[in-house]
Amino acid sequence: MPAYGNWINGREEASGATCETLNPYNQQPWATVAQGTVQDVDRAVRAARAAFEQGPWAAMTATERAALLRRLGDIIKRDAQELARIESTDNGKLYKEMLGQWQYLPEWFYYNAGLADKLQGDVIPSDRPNFMIYTRHEPLGVVGAITPWNSPGLLLIFKLAAGLAAGCTFVVKPSEHTPVSTVELARRIHEAGFPPGVFNVVNGPPEVGAALVGHPGIDKIAFTGATETGKKIAAQAARNLTRVSLELGGKSPNIVFADADLDVAANGAVAGIFAATGQTCMAGSRLLVQQDVHDALLDRIVEQTRSIKLGDPMDPATQMGPCANEPQLRKVLEYIDVARQEGASLKYGGQVDPALGGLFVQPTVFANVHNAMRIAREEVFGPVLSVIPFKDEEEAIRIANDTRFGLAAAVWTQNVHRAHRVAHRLRAGTVWINAYRVVSFAAPFGGYGESGLGRENGVDAIREFTETKSVYVELSGAPRDPFKLG
CATH class of the missing domain: 3.40.605.10 (Aldehyde Dehydrogenase; Chain A, domain 1)
Known part of the structure; x- marks a missing residue:
């Protein structure tokens, strides 16, 4: 060695x-x-x-x-x-x-x-x-x-x-x-x-x-x-x-309004939480979805999550690798158990991958999450997505800002006025509009x-x-x- x-x-x-x-x-x-x-x-x-x-x-x-x-x-x-x-x-x-x-x-x-x-x-x-x-x-x-x-x-x-x-x-x-x-x-x-x-x-x-x-x-x-x-x-x-x-740390809100392109937003939500096995401070771990499109977007996300290929990180076909170490795997599994106990609905995943075992945990999606749950308030630092519905713009901003963190956030909408209006009111150091998980050497991050x-x-x-x-x-x-x- x-x-x-x-x-x-x-x-x-x-x-x-x-x-x-x-x-x-x-x-x-x-x-x-x-x-x-x-x-x-x-x-x-x-x-x-x-x-x-x-x-x-x-x-x-x-x-x-x-x-x-x-x-x-x-x-x-x-x-x-x-x-x-x-x-x-x-x-x-x-x-x-x-x-x-x-x-x-x-x-x-x-x-x-x-x-x-x-x-x-x-x-x-x-x-x-x-x-x-x-x-x-x-x-x-x-x-x-x-x-x-x-x-x-x-x-x-x-x-x-x-x-x-x-x-x-x-x-x-x-x-x-x-x-x-x-x-x-x-x-x-x-x-x-x-x-x-x-x-x-x-x-x-x-x-x-x-x-x-x-x-x-x-x-x-x-x-x-x-x-x-x-x-x-x-x-x-x-x-x-x-x-x-x-x-x-972060507990970043990924906010999808009813007028968003749902296919694009679904891609952004999946990439925002499951890229890097969710082990990133800016992971979009809270997906806030307007009620009018909640079920439609959730269906898209679950379908995409089912198709994520786990495997050898060196294989170009692999889309998600393992947790980085044993303590982190245990932490992720403990939070999955907590989410079940609090009444969140498991839509996919929730366990060590049965085919690969080891440090591979399945990408996991929970629905029926409300912002008072631990799964919505504490940083999991793993591939666990919490989907939270909202009624209107004011409620979305209230839920998004109801956190002790403020690292990142995203807004998905085709309304340019809403995009900037919401971005300005979010308490986060980085806000993406119709994108997620982009950084630059030229832009401040914190x-x-x-x-x-x-x-x-x-x-x-x-x-x-x-x-x-x-x-x-x-x-x-x-x-x-x-x-x-x-």
């Missing part, structure tokens, strides 16, 4: 302790990964701090950083197939989906390379004739990034591209379930010519992440994962006044409420990795009263 180490100060390091990472498709080990320690976290943070404060990275201009980002983008484009194969093997997502992600991810580096040397300050009109005032946007410092198992490469690069463009350095703790693609990325960052210490990886259990969050040498924690974990991270980081950005803090992607993201400094320049050169302000 291939072996992967921690990556500290420009070198891949083996360690005494290792663990095996499992292929969710066959539940067999396929690689060994070094297990980091609290001491490894400290060494990685110190390496990142040294690179930030001195040496080649600290001395680089923004234009020089941009050149490295473009080179890294080219390397990822070259190796997209291999990176997609590795990530699919590690987390069970479809190879064709992972390939699409890795082929697209170079754009994050190209886009942020373009921003790197455009972090311009302002000259501020002064209220004092003897002063010039201007601002600078300076890199924040050392970033601790903690990433999840569902899309480890994508969700790391959401943070990394903007942070490197701003001039920060990184220590990354990937999920213990899917660490391999992060180490593979470290190898390519080294190949691109980034100086030692700029990018570091410490693998291991949650204790490694806790050590990273609590380290006084960290200036910012960038986390993607479960909401409850995000709350704990924010509380721990507050002890050192460490900044945080949190991209957390949530309202318990879906998180801060934004990734777009121009907004690079600001999350900078400090703003005001500089006052005295112009007259004349002696001043030392006890007079200004």
Whole structure:
């Protein structure tokens, strides 16, 4: 089996302790990964701090950083197939989906390379004739990034591209379930010519992440994962006044009005929840359907769900892969049981697939769901769809916003006025109109409420990795009263 180490100060390091990472498709080990320690976290943070404060990275201009980002983008484009194969093997997502992600991810580096040397300050009109005032946007410092198992490469690069463009350095703790693609990325960052210490990886259990969050040498924690974990991270980081950005869970409403094209809406609803086996923070897990078309749309969705092909993620014909790990499978099955107990009507699925077994759970559709049920309020993070009827626009908006989350939403209608009117009233960081599950390097991504803090992607993201400094320049050169302000 291939072996992967921690990556500290420009070198891949083996360690005494290792663990095996499992292929969710066959539940067999396929690689060994070094297990980091609290001491490894400290060494990685110190390496990142040294690179930030001195040496080649600290001395680089923004234009020089941009050149490295473009080179890294080219390397990822070259190796997209291999990176997609590795990530699919590690987390069970479809190879064709992972390939699409890795082929697209170079754009994050190209886009942020373009921003790197455009972090311009302002000259501020002064209220004092003897002063010039201007601002600078300076890199924040050392970033601790903690990433999840569902899309480890994508969700790391959401943070990394903007942070490197701003001039920060990184220590990354990937999920213990899917660490391999992060180490593979470290190898390519080294190949691109980034100086030692700029990018570091410490693998291991949650204790490694806790050590990273609590380290006084960290200036910012960038986390993607479960909401409850995000709350704990924010509380721990507050002890050192460490900044945080949190991209957390969702219970996103997918709203279908009676005038929508039902065939298109059905495709969008199925893709919104069953793509990636529902293991995505922006999954459209609540399908709100206007009563006039509820039964017709439900019939279409159940028919499509029955035809979804489960199987080997590497097979181009496969449409849905397994759950990523055993704990996640158990969680999904527990929520299916809860939905039955609460009175939801099971229309399809609801069990481990009898033909494949293992970590394969059937795509599942529940009808007769109301918004007070746990299945409609809590994040399942699996292929479970809750169908909720509504009467009119006001009720749809009320149900959609009746959640502690606010990551994403969608509106399906052919009425352009309604489309924009509803989109403006939804409390969500991203709203799609007649589409679902689309992201871009150029558009901010993040949530309202318990879906998180801060934004990734777009121009907004690079600001999350900078400090703003005001500089006052005295112009007259004349002696001043030392006890007079200004």
